[in-house]
Amino acid sequence: MKGLVIAGHGSRSSAFRxxxxxxxxxxxxxxxxxxVRIAFVEEGDPPLQKVIEDMKSESIFIVPLFISPGYHxxxxxxxxxxxxxDKEIFICDPVGDDIFVSFAIINKIFQxxx
Amino acid sequence: MKGLVIAGHGSRSSAFRxxxxxxxxxxxxxxxxxxVRIAFVEEGDPPLQKVIEDMKSESIFIVPLFISPGYHxxxxxxxxxxxxxDKEIFICDPVGDDIFVSFAIINKIFQxxx
Numbered sequence: 001m002k003g004l005v006i007a008g009h010g011s012r013s014s015a016f017r018x019x020x021x022x023x024x025x026x027x028x029x030x031x032x033x034x035x036v037r038i039a040f041v042e043e044g045d046p047p048l049q050k051v052i053e054d055m056k057s058e059s060i061f062i063v064p065l066f067i068s069p070g071y072h073x074x075x076x077x078x079x080x081x082x083x084x085x086d087k088e089i090f091i092c093d094p095v096g097d098d099i100f101v102s103f104a105i106i107n108k109i110f111q112x113x114x
Numbered sequence: 115m116k117g118l119v120i121a122g123h124g125s126r127s128s129a130f131r132x133x134x135x136x137x138x139x140x141x142x143x144x145x146x147x148x149x150v151r152i153a154f155v156e157e158g159d160p161p162l163q164k165v166i167e168d169m170k171s172e173s174i175f176i177v178p179l180f181i182s183p184g185y186h187x188x189x190x191x192x193x194x195x196x197x198x199x200d201k202e203i204f205i206c207d208p209v210g211d212d213i214f215v216s217f218a219i220i221n222k223i224f225q226x227x228x
Contacts, residue, residue, distance in 0.1 A: 019211045
């Protein structure tokens with residue numbers, strides 16, 4: 001069983017959570033992962049450690065929904081992962097630099113003008 | 115002449131700027147825009163207002179490289195844009211919820227396992 005966690009910084013604004021939930025719903029529909037969860041590493045509930053502990057998957061991919069690497073991606077998330085002993089956990093690079101984010105930038109213009 | 119500004123929050127970390135520069139270089143290569151610039155709305159140089167003022171394009175698209183809408187996207191950027199009188203400026207939605215960001219999440223897993 002493979003699971004995915006979309007991990008975000010978190011924000012007082014509910015808009016941040018809405019974005020994570022949207023990606024969760026889309027990726028769930030693909031049926032690639034037995035579990036898709038969202039988690040927050042700074043502000044918001046549920047926190048990352050609790051999410052990982054609650055998951056049933058033996059293999060879990062964590063994808064940080066961050067623009068760039070920084071404290072949370074390089075230190076905080078690995079520190080949380082080191083506490084988990086019974087699962088194989090892979091921390092991916094943050095999404096910000098991805099080629100698909102370049103497409104997202106262009107797509108936001110298409111959406112405005114269409 | 116159409117121009118694009120990729121507008122980010124900014125960070126003390128140079129990694130944030132690197133991400134904006136990377137998207138700038140990729141999109142420049144497409145040749146769709148006469149000008150592609152990066153700008154910062156909270157921390158970093160150049161600030162958005164200066165970038166827009168310096169651009170030669172009559173039409174400028176601003177794409178906020180933010181996960182979700184908030185103060186900067188909803189208030190700060192529109193406020194800066196209202197000060198500019200001689201250009202047609204379009205503020206796009208922030209990239210975070212885009213379908214291509216869902217693909218970026220999956221792509222980060224592909225990159226890890228390949």
